[in-house]
Amino acid sequence: MAKILVTGGAGYIGSHTVYFLRKSGHSVIVADNLSRGDRANVPEGILRVVDLRDTAKLASILREEQCEAVIHFAAYIAVGESTKAPELYFANNVGGSTSLFEAMQQAGVNKLVFSSTAAAYGNPQRVPITEDQPIAPINPYGDSKVMVERMIELLDQYRGFHSIRLRYFNACGAEPEAGLGERHDPETHLIPLVLRAVLTGKPVTVFGEDYDTPDGTCVRDYIHVSDLAQAHINAVEHLLNGGAGGAFNVGTGVGHSVREVLSAVEKVTGRKAPYISGPRREGDPPRLVADSQKLQNTLGWKPVRADLERIVADAWEFAQRHGA
Numbered sequence: 001m002a003k004i005l006v007t008g009g010a011g012y013i014g015s016h017t018v019y020f021l022r023k024s025g026h027s028v029i030v031a032d033n034l035s036r037g038d039r040a041n042v043p044e045g046i047l048r049v050v051d052l053r054d055t056a057k058l059a060s061i062l063r064e065e066q067c068e069a070v071i072h073f074a075a076y077i078a079v080g081e082s083t084k085a086p087e088l089y090f091a092n093n094v095g096g097s098t099s100l101f102e103a104m105q106q107a108g109v110n111k112l113v114f115s116s117t118a119a120a121y122g123n124p125q126r127v128p129i130t131e132d133q134p135i136a137p138i139n140p141y142g143d144s145k146v147m148v149e150r151m152i153e154l155l156d157q158y159r160g161f162h163s164i165r166l167r168y169f170n171a172c173g174a175e176p177e178a179g180l181g182e183r184h185d186p187e188t189h190l191i192p193l194v195l196r197a198v199l200t201g202k203p204v205t206v207f208g209e210d211y212d213t214p215d216g217t218c219v220r221d222y223i224h225v226s227d228l229a230q231a232h233i234n235a236v237e238h239l240l241n242g243g244a245g246g247a248f249n250v251g252t253g254v255g256h257s258v259r260e261v262l263s264a265v266e267k268v269t270g271r272k273a274p275y276i277s278g279p280r281r282e283g284d285p286p287r288l289v290a291d292s293q294k295l296q297n298t299l300g301w302k303p304v305r306a307d308l309e310r311i312v313a314d315a316w317e318f319a320q321r322h323g324a
């Protein structure tokens, strides 16, 4: 069992990963500045409120807590915001990561799991997407993640880091029994937005219904946050056992359209999901579905909560407890 620093552990995916890391017997310290996370997501005693850009403080936390590895979630994640203020994304996501990697070197920690994204592929040439497809982000958020990925590859090559970059597709769902779920502010993700529409009666917007997909709406690969958390545990344990690093997609391999999500929500909640039709959003590819065979074959990971209704049911339970 290892001691692991989790950056961004007060956020959505980080908090679920902390929960499952502790359940598997690992010790965890969370480093989060709470800019977009919630203190209540972190168990008593393990939160260190620190900005990623405070290199000295991060280095002393890593040393004092004798951390053996880092799982790095902390970042800004809103694509729309990144197009309005790209500099914010480079300062926080790239600048923050540079500082963290410097702190890791100062503290002699060289094992790293990094949250990357399907946005790295932009408009993919082929679907399902394999890791060898061109890296071609189409918004500043995606660019900021790709820059960090490249930095990590070079640290692996020249600085003795051992790193795994996980490229997630659409994280969703919740772990209601742990009191954890998705609550971004502002929320931009489909499932919590549709559930909010059900709870408030205010319609959600469906952006584009004339795509070249079976029902005209965009198709995405929805990966349950708890399956995603498990991928991080497999990844960090693989590195701690001396395994090789690299980039891995994390998805289910199955795509669901926006309309299918609306239907699943109506089935699970037994209520109407009000929506209005809007125009296509710039830079929204019709279909994004992961090929995650590499992850499954190398790290022995498998999605076990992939059923869309199961995902929606978990998110619904959380939304009912925590309100719209």
Ligand SMILES: NC(=O)c1ccc[n+]([C@@H]2O[C@H](COP(=O)([O-])OP(=O)(O)OC[C@H]3O[C@@H](n4cnc5c(N)ncnc54)[C@H](O)[C@@H]3O)[C@@H](O)[C@H]2O)c1
Residues within 6 Å of the ligand: 007, 008, 009, 010, 011, 012, 013, 014, 031, 032, 033, 034, 035, 036, 037, 038, 050, 051, 052, 053, 072, 073, 074, 075, 076, 077, 092, 096, 115, 116, 117, 118, 145, 167, 168, 169, 170, 171, 172, 184
């Ligand atoms: N949510 C998704 O569907 C998705 C998909 C692909 C990739 N990702 C990646 O996963 C990671 C986590 O996403 P999430 O949905 O949990 O986001 P989130 O906003 O819920 O969590 C991010 C956390 O990082 C913290 N943070 C941000 N900047 C910081 C800084 N400078 N110093 C310290 N803490 C800081 C925030 O306070 C927050 O708690 C991100 O790196 C994101 O790029 C998310």
